[in-house]
Amino acid sequence: MDRYLVIGDPVAHSRSPGMQNAAFRFHNLDARYEKRHVLRGEIAPFLEEARRELAGFNLTIPHKGAVIEFLDEITPEAAAAGSVNTVTVRDGKLLGDSTDGYGLEHALLENFHLGPAGKKFLFLGCGGAARATAFHLALRGAETIRIANRTIDKAGALADELRRYRRDLSVEISAIGDEERLAFWLADTDFLIQATSLGLRDDDAMPLNPALLRNELASRLRVFDTIYRDTPILRRAAACSIPAAGGMEMLIHQGAKSFEIWTGLPAPLDAMRRGFLQGDRESCCD
Ligand code: NAP
Numbered sequence: 001m002d003r004y005l006v007i008g009d010p011v012a013h014s015r016s017p018g019m020q021n022a023a024f025r026f027h028n029l030d031a032r033y034e035k036r037h038v039l040r041g042e043i044a045p046f047l048e049e050a051r052r053e054l055a056g057f058n059l060t061i062p063h064k065g066a067v068i069e070f071l072d073e074i075t076p077e078a079a080a081a082g083s084v085n086t087v088t089v090r091d092g093k094l095l096g097d098s099t100d101g102y103g104l105e106h107a108l109l110e111n112f113h114l115g116p117a118g119k120k121f122l123f124l125g126c127g128g129a130a131r132a133t134a135f136h137l138a139l140r141g142a143e144t145i146r147i148a149n150r151t152i153d154k155a156g157a158l159a160d161e162l163r164r165y166r167r168d169l170s171v172e173i174s175a176i177g178d179e180e181r182l183a184f185w186l187a188d189t190d191f192l193i194q195a196t197s198l199g200l201r202d203d204d205a206m207p208l209n210p211a212l213l214r215n216e217l218a219s220r221l222r223v224f225d226t227i228y229r230d231t232p233i234l235r236r237a238a239a240c241s242i243p244a245a246g247g248m249e250m251l252i253h254q255g256a257k258s259f260e261i262w263t264g265l266p267a268p269l270d271a272m273r274r275g276f277l278q279g280d281r282e283s284c285c286d
Helices: 016-026 040-053 076-081 100-112 128-139 152-165 179-186 215-219 232-239 248-263 269-278
Strands: 002-008 031-037 056-059 086-090 093-097 120-124 144-149 170-175 191-194 222-225
Touching (some): 002 040, 016 269, 040 086, 076 093, 100 222, 120 128, 144 179, 152 170, 170 179
Parallel strands (some): 191 222
Antiparallel strands (some): 086 093
């Protein structure tokens, strides 16, 4: 049997086992996917075990960047983003890939029927999620990437890397609290990507002044929150009739791409969606 894992700290909340095991069942594969709690300091011994015993694994917080130095190969996109969420084990070698950006691209297609080519993006936040996805959007022909972040130096560092990655990409940065600039940008944006961690908790505020989202933006603007739950920004967008979607399809599609990388088979998206929503009923322990 081929064994797969998702590792992280925390990882108990992960719905990847339900999703991936549904795909294995759909294709009648002799394979099993589980989750395992791995601390930051445990990554090196885990990888030695993985080389011997696993067919592949996913990584979540805090391992996506830290794993890179231990890998034998890494795709150019994952190397540029400094983020790996999918590792394939082949002949004891560890091959790293990043599927978060693919997940976002296909979530936009699924939710809004629009791709990234020629589009203007405004990211709120520039942590791991923004970083992993922005390089993919750049690769897929985005015209402009604007980044608004609380810590402006981090936005500046990511912007410099994006400009080096694609010289003709237009990249601008702002403090997330600069309302005048955000208002100006929002009137000239196709996709607002909420990639801060604000919204994970019930009492979280919106990362920007709610008044900046107005009905007049609805003809062009689409709001995507990377968080998979109902968040303040999604509620505000709905109140202004701005098309908006949460992070579920991004999670489904990043997992679907991992499945295809590992197996070479087409991901059964409907089965994976059902597995994602139902959880892994065969799983005994978190
Ligand atoms: P991260 O690396 O910790 O980055 C967090 C970001 O949020 C940073 O830009 C940080 O700004 C900002 N932030 C945090 N608290 C804030 C506050 N009070 N006000 C303004 N900005 C604040 O986290 P991450 O890994 O990028 O994850 C971000 C979100 O993406 C999470 O909610 C996660 O659930 C989601 N995500 C979704 C998917 C999916 O498939 N749907 C995949 C990955 C992640 P500073 O730089 O100033 O600290």
